[in-house]
Amino acid sequence: MTEEIKVPTMAEFLSQGKAPEVLFWVGCAGSFDDRAKKITKAFVKLLHKAGVEFAVLGTEESCTGDPAKRAGNEFLFQMQAAMNIQVLNGYEIKKIVTACPHCFNTLKNEYPDLGGNYEVIHHTQFLKSLLEEGRMTVEGGKFKGKRITFHDPCYLGRANGVFEAPRELLQKLEVELVEMRKCKKAGLCCGAGGAQMFKEPEPGNKDVNILRTEQALETQPDMIAAGCPFCNTMMTDGVKNKNKENDIEVLDVAEMIAQAQDL
Amino acid sequence: MAILSQILFVLALIFAIYFFIRNVKKLVRNIKLGKTINRRDQPSKRFKNMAMVALGQSKMVKRPIAGILHIVVYLGFVIINIEMIEIVIDGIFGTHRVLSFMGGFYDFLIGSFEILALLVLVGVIVFWIRRNVIRLKRFWANEMTSWPKNDANNILYFEMILMVLFLTMNAADYQLQLVGADHYANEAGIIGAFPVSQFLLPLIDGLSISSLIFIERTAWWLHILGVLFFLNYLYYSKHLHILLAFPNTYFAKLQPQGEFNNLEAVKNEVALMMDPNADPFAVPADDASAESAAIPDKFGASDVQDLNWVQLLNSYTCTECGRCTAECPANQTGKKLSPRKIMMDTRDRLEEVGKNIDKNGKFENDNKQLLNDYITKEELWACTTCNACVEACPIGIDPLSIIMDMRRYLVMEESAAPNELNIAMGNIENNGAPWPYNQMDRMNWSQEK
Ligand code: SF4
Numbered sequence: 001m002t003e004e005i006k007v008p009t010m011a012e013f014l015s016q017g018k019a020p021e022v023l024f025w026v027g028c029a030g031s032f033d034d035r036a037k038k039i040t041k042a043f044v045k046l047l048h049k050a051g052v053e054f055a056v057l058g059t060e061e062s063c064t065g066d067p068a069k070r071a072g073n074e075f076l077f078q079m080q081a082a083m084n085i086q087v088l089n090g091y092e093i094k095k096i097v098t099a100c101p102h103c104f105n106t107l108k109n110e111y112p113d114l115g116g117n118y119e120v121i122h123h124t125q126f127l128k129s130l131l132e133e134g135r136m137t138v139e140g141g142k143f144k145g146k147r148i149t150f151h152d153p154c155y156l157g158r159a160n161g162v163f164e165a166p167r168e169l170l171q172k173l174e175v176e177l178v179e180m181r182k183c184k185k186a187g188l189c190c191g192a193g194g195a196q197m198f199k200e201p202e203p204g205n206k207d208v209n210i211l212r213t214e215q216a217l218e219t220q221p222d223m224i225a226a227g228c229p230f231c232n233t234m235m236t237d238g239v240k241n242k243n244k245e246n247d248i249e250v251l252d253v254a255e256m257i258a259q260a261q262d263l
Numbered sequence: 264m265a266i267l268s269q270i271l272f273v274l275a276l277i278f279a280i281y282f283f284i285r286n287v288k289k290l291v292r293n294i295k296l297g298k299t300i301n302r303r304d305q306p307s308k309r310f311k312n313m314a315m316v317a318l319g320q321s322k323m324v325k326r327p328i329a330g331i332l333h334i335v336v337y338l339g340f341v342i343i344n345i346e347m348i349e350i351v352i353d354g355i356f357g358t359h360r361v362l363s364f365m366g367g368f369y370d371f372l373i374g375s376f377e378i379l380a381l382l383v384l385v386g387v388i389v390f391w392i393r394r395n396v397i398r399l400k401r402f403w404a405n406e407m408t409s410w411p412k413n414d415a416n417n418i419l420y421f422e423m424i425l426m427v428l429f430l431t432m433n434a435a436d437y438q439l440q441l442v443g444a445d446h447y448a449n450e451a452g453i454i455g456a457f458p459v460s461q462f463l464l465p466l467i468d469g470l471s472i473s474s475l476i477f478i479e480r481t482a483w484w485l486h487i488l489g490v491l492f493f494l495n496y497l498y499y500s501k502h503l504h505i506l507l508a509f510p511n512t513y514f515a516k517l518q519p520q521g522e523f524n525n526l527e528a529v530k531n532e533v534a535l536m537m538d539p540n541a542d543p544f545a546v547p548a549d550d551a552s553a554e555s556a557a558i559p560d561k562f563g564a565s566d567v568q569d570l571n572w573v574q575l576l577n578s579y580t581c582t583e584c585g586r587c588t589a590e591c592p593a594n595q596t597g598k599k600l601s602p603r604k605i606m607m608d609t610r611d612r613l614e615e616v617g618k619n620i621d622k623n624g625k626f627e628n629d630n631k632q633l634l635n636d637y638i639t640k641e642e643l644w645a646c647t648t649c650n651a652c653v654e655a656c657p658i659g660i661d662p663l664s665i666i667m668d669m670r671r672y673l674v675m676e677e678s679a680a681p682n683e684l685n686i687a688m689g690n691i692e693n694n695g696a697p698w699p700y701n702q703m704d705r706m707n708w709s710q711e712k
């Protein structure tokens with residue numbers, strides 16, 4: 001279970017004169033945040049199991065610039081974008097998968113205009129396609145019959161219209177999928193977007209993640225599913241705030257699929 | 264006497280149209296104070312959007328009660344206005360129900376107008392109750408100061424009065440036809456159908472012909488003068504949306520909501536920095552590319568002139584319904600930010616700038632701007648850029664784009680980001696991540712158990 005999986009880099013692929021099927025864009029959270037690293041590893045295990053030839057940029061990857069852009073620092077964003085595009089284009093990258101909706105949105109929508117044109121997909125979309133191609137099977141395992149609600153990440157759902165891929169995967173886990181009062185296009189933000197993750201909230205009467213957690217708890221879930229490392233942190237904190245961390249786990253869809261197979 | 268009323272009518276009409284055109288010109292001039300942005304691509308997609316959202320009210324029905332009532336009032340309002348054609352012709356030429364030659368179809372039209380008038384009346388009364396008796400929270404938020412509240416109610420009173428006048432006019436007319444009054448009665452029998460106003464007949468039963476004519480004429484005049492007044496009230500009101508919803512949805516952003524524009528001016532700067540061969544001190548050649556590379560006087564927006572014209576059009580279109588604010592995570596958790604207020608402030612400041620231009624011929628510095636004097640930093644920094652407001656707006660307004668442009672100004676012109684953000688941005692610049700980790704450690708996760 002803890003066996004180490006070799007994670008090849010683009011540099012290694014290039015030195016062998018090969019090209020991977022897809023580049024896995026890990027993102028800052030996925031690389032450095034302790035909670036998010038677990039998601040990264042779960043996704044890597046799934047890729048490995050499905051026999052996907054993937055690579056990462058490793059130390060050549062840098063922040064997409066998303067938080068800088070949403071904070072209003074267009075200079076820093078475009079500098080980051082220019083550096084990343086130079087690297088990506090240097091490796092002639094065609095297809096990118098990422099487990100972070102913020103990286104996903106930025107790479108997919110904001111890089112083309114700056115010279116970076118790639119097919120960019122979210123990890124839930126990629127996993128769904130592996131399933132459809134028969135390269136991966138999903139079974140319920142310990143999640144079978146569990147009551148689960150999915151929190152739509154703003155930058156995956158409303159911002160890019162991806163609502164079904166994560167839900168279809170959850171359904172394949174044979175869970176009882178329950179929707180929050182505010183979901184899909186009308187989903188409520190977890191409170192992390194727009195660079196809020198990196199600053200204190202303005203004065204108010206509640207934190208956004210608490211409100212969202214309350215909406216999730218209304219559905220009386222056994223677990224909360226997320227599709228974004230930042231949402232994951234926010235919801236985990238929210239659940240802790242309600243003293244429910246021993247009852248309700250917050251897991252990424254990829255983690256659930258991996259755990260269901262005891263990976 | 265008849266000729267006098269015809270002359271008065273024509274004068275009122277000219278007067279109303281003159282003022283209306285004047286207001287439209289002012290509106291267009293103010294909107295054009297905004298920066299250029301190309302929103303003329305993909306016309307078929309744009310028409311579709313307009314047909315769905317403005318004409319089809321597809322987003323209104325997301326809140327079903329308000330949505331359906333709104334459709335009734337909107338359809339009623341538009342269809343009853345067909346009757347205006349006849350009223351105007353009658354008014355100018357002194358005729359009476361000039362379109363009645365259409366026979367059965369005319370009866371059908373008048374009959375349906377009456378039913379719609381009744382439905383509109385009911386709808387408007389329910390709207391009034393929601394606002395003033397049930398006091399829906401979003402109609403009583405901070406930014407709903409006295410004028411916005413009065414404005415909303417004024418319109419409701421107005422519509423009530425217009426509908427009552429319309430029905431009164433028809434009732435009196437019907438009674439006049441029944442008693443065979445000159446100019447009203449027709450050999451062919453009753454013209455028009457009066458499924459609703461017939462129930463008003465007992466109220467005017469037994470009145471003399473002259474009293475009936477007086478009632479009919481008074482209602483007719485008040486109705487048409489009311490409509491002409493309404494036309495000119497629009498410019499000062501949130502009700503401008505009945506006209507502007509159409510261009511506003513047509514020119515709305517078509518890209519995915521998550522896609523924010525890349526500032527052109529920054530692109531040029533970054534290209535220079537990334538290109539080792541570029542000579543930053545080179546004298547720009549006098550060709551077009553060099554011109555576009557010129558650094559603008561300002562990054563981002565601190566006042567309305569820094570916004571683009573679609574954002575300014577948005578501000579005039581906003582109907583202050585507060586659906587955006589009701590969905591806003593920051594607002595729901597007690598922060599000062601309200602996307603509706605962003606739109607109302609933008610319009611108020613734009614009006615102020617417009618008046619300044621009216622007075623001085625061109626804009627004279629008034630030591631005020633949209634930032635700080637209207638919209639505070641505290642509001643701007645509370646936004647999570649979640650797009651809930653954009654999604655919620657029933658007429659395609661994008662409050663988030665204004666928030667973003669103002670943040671850009673704060674960060675790039677004033678370096679006025681909250682300190683934690685400056686730290687995060689410093690980290691991105693130095694280590695390629697918003698946290699203080701070394702870029703060389705970026706793959707350590709793969710070794711960790
Ligand atoms: S984008 Fe900003 S203003 Fe709009 S709803 Fe979200 S937090 Fe509120």
Ligand code: SF4
Pocket residue numbers: 580581582583584585586587588602603606655656657658659660662
């Ligand atoms: S921006 Fe749209 S949703 Fe918000 S108050 Fe104005 S019209 Fe309503």
